[in-house]
Amino acid sequence: MVKEVRWRYVIFHVHSPLSLKPEDLRVALKKHMRVLLGTYGLSKNPFKIMAYDEENKLGILKCAHESLEVIRAALALLSMINGEPSAIHVMKVSGTYKKAKLRVARLAEKLKSHWAELEAGMKKPSQATEA
Amino acid sequence: MSKRYYADLHVRVTDEGDAPELLIKMARHLGFSLIALSFDDPHKLKDLKGIKDRARALGVDVAIRADLRPSSPSELKECLRKLRRSVEVIGVYCYDTSIARTAARDRRVDVTFYDPENVLSILDEGQLSLLAESGHYVEVNLVDFLHASPGRQAKTLWSYGLALKRVTRRGIPIAVSSGASKIVDMRAPRELYAIAFLLLDEGEVAREAVSTKPMELVRLNREKLSPSFVQPGVRVVSEW
Numbered sequence: 001m002v003k004e005v006r007w008r009y010v011i012f013h014v015h016s017p018l019s020l021k022p023e024d025l026r027v028a029l030k031k032h033m034r035v036l037l038g039t040y041g042l043s044k045n046p047f048k049i050m051a052y053d054e055e056n057k058l059g060i061l062k063c064a065h066e067s068l069e070v071i072r073a074a075l076a077l078l079s080m081i082n083g084e085p086s087a088i089h090v091m092k093v094s095g096t097y098k099k100a101k102l103r104v105a106r107l108a109e110k111l112k113s114h115w116a117e118l119e120a121g122m123k124k125p126s127q128a129t130e131a
Numbered sequence: 132m133s134k135r136y137y138a139d140l141h142v143r144v145t146d147e148g149d150a151p152e153l154l155i156k157m158a159r160h161l162g163f164s165l166i167a168l169s170f171d172d173p174h175k176l177k178d179l180k181g182i183k184d185r186a187r188a189l190g191v192d193v194a195i196r197a198d199l200r201p202s203s204p205s206e207l208k209e210c211l212r213k214l215r216r217s218v219e220v221i222g223v224y225c226y227d228t229s230i231a232r233t234a235a236r237d238r239r240v241d242v243t244f245y246d247p248e249n250v251l252s253i254l255d256e257g258q259l260s261l262l263a264e265s266g267h268y269v270e271v272n273l274v275d276f277l278h279a280s281p282g283r284q285a286k287t288l289w290s291y292g293l294a295l296k297r298v299t300r301r302g303i304p305i306a307v308s309s310g311a312s313k314i315v316d317m318r319a320p321r322e323l324y325a326i327a328f329l330l331l332d333e334g335e336v337a338r339e340a341v342s343t344k345p346m347e348l349v350r351l352n353r354e355k356l357s358p359s360f361v362q363p364g365v366r367v368v369s370e371w
Binding site for chain 2: 015035036069070072073075076077079085086087089090114115117118
């Protein structure tokens with residue numbers, strides 16, 4: 001039987017000087033999406049945050065296959081989280097949650113090697129000296 | 132299937148923004164093969180040339196771009212005369228009709244980008260005819276959408292959506308760039324593509340706007356700047 005909805009699992013990386021809790025991110029994303037897409041837009045392009053790893057700032061978001069580009073564009077248009085300049089980058093898209101979790105683990109290792117340098121660059125001078 | 136390479140034709144180097152090295156590292160992290168670094172101050176051109184070699188070592192090709200924001204058509208022509216032979220890409224910010232018309236007529240200009248408030252009134256049929264003749268690129272910068280209030284963001288998306296459909300109908304090439312001066316404002320190629328797709332509703336045109344079109348522009352301009360170039364289709368093969 002053909003599935004009515006084919007889900008996609010979007011692995012994203014949060015680029016922010018703040019260390020966000022999963023709940024903060026969920027609230028910020030919901031707010032942004034509601035402003036950008038509206039209630040009707042959200043009903044057509046549903047999404048759900050499945051997991052978020054605070055330490056590596058990697059998360060998994062579930063959305064419909066047909067909404068993938070809209071969700072990707074909406075994430076790209078996010079520029080602030082809790083009043084701080086931030087960005088959310090889509091790293092990979094997977095067809096199953098199981099595979100997405102595996103990829104998150106692999107990406108976390110990969111990011112550790114070169115992300116610190118970039119993240120240090122975007123900190124405010126006061127924050128950089130504290131670290 | 133051959134590998135697709137992506138380019139961000141507009142990354143700005145400013146005093147308030149991040150250092151060029153950091154912008155290049157971020158571009159590599161995001162998956163760009165080529166970025167065009169632009170400067171507002173012509174005195175910084177020398178510094179950027181040194182950066183090109185360092186970027187090559189990092190695996191990113193850097194093109195030098197000049198962003199012109201002239202106050203009058205005569206100032207635009209003077210800037211073009213001074214800069215055309217020393218930079219690979221020239222972009223003109225068109226905030227009014229007189230500047231836009233002069234830029235569209237002049238073949239030394241490569242890219243025109245617009246004030247999001249007036250994009251619909253400037254990109255009218257007259258401007259489109261001139262752009263179609265000269266083959267200039269129309270550029271959309273993501274920063275125009277990023278830091279706007281929700282109301283303005285909606286208006287900008289609507290204006291650009293309409294304007295780009297006019298541009299596509301006339302066969303004028305489009306480039307979608309970040310226009311970022313900070314790494315936090317830079318976006319990955321697929322994200323730029325998603326925004327282009329949202330505006331254009333045409334997958335292939337949107338994909339070309341972040342990959343083949345900007346790459347082609349830089350390749351052509353580099354060919355023109357090479358000493359062996361005579362005119363399109365004619366170049367010096369050997370001298371005796």
